[in-house]
Amino acid sequence: MNGATKATEPNKERVTTPYMTKYERARILGTRALQISMNAPVLVPIEVGESDPLQIAIKELSSNKVPLIVRRYLPDGSFEDWKCQELITE
Numbered sequence: 001m002n003g004a005t006k007a008t009e010p011n012k013e014r015v016t017t018p019y020m021t022k023y024e025r026a027r028i029l030g031t032r033a034l035q036i037s038m039n040a041p042v043l044v045p046i047e048v049g050e051s052d053p054l055q056i057a058i059k060e061l062s063s064n065k066v067p068l069i070v071r072r073y074l075p076d077g078s079f080e081d082w083k084c085q086e087l088i089t090e
Contacts, residue, residue: 010081016072020087024070025061028084032057032066043067061089 020028036042036053043065046056060066066084073079 010071011074011078014080014082015074016080016082018082018086018088020070020084020089024087025089028066028068028070029054029057029061031068032060064089 033053033056036056042056042060044056044059044063046059050056057066061084064085068084070082070084070087071079072082
């Protein structure tokens with residue numbers, strides 16, 4: 001790559017805030033709802049008749065059970081990986 005290096009592993013020290021942005025929340029809920037609609041295992045107890053994947057994904061996020069990782073890219077080309085359980089969603 002002619003001397004240009006790209007980061008291949010996340011930063012050890014985090015510089016971004018631990019708060020989940022509204023854009024990250026939307027992407028996580030959409031991704032998880034799609035997974036649930038494609039018969040991925042649901043990680044929270046659901047009630048009889050509850051079948052809306054988006055509502056189940058919202059319930060999983062509020063219970064801190066979403067098994068996804070958010071990758072935040074920084075201006076210098078590096079990135080940070082945050083587990084959804086580590087991010088504050090309020």
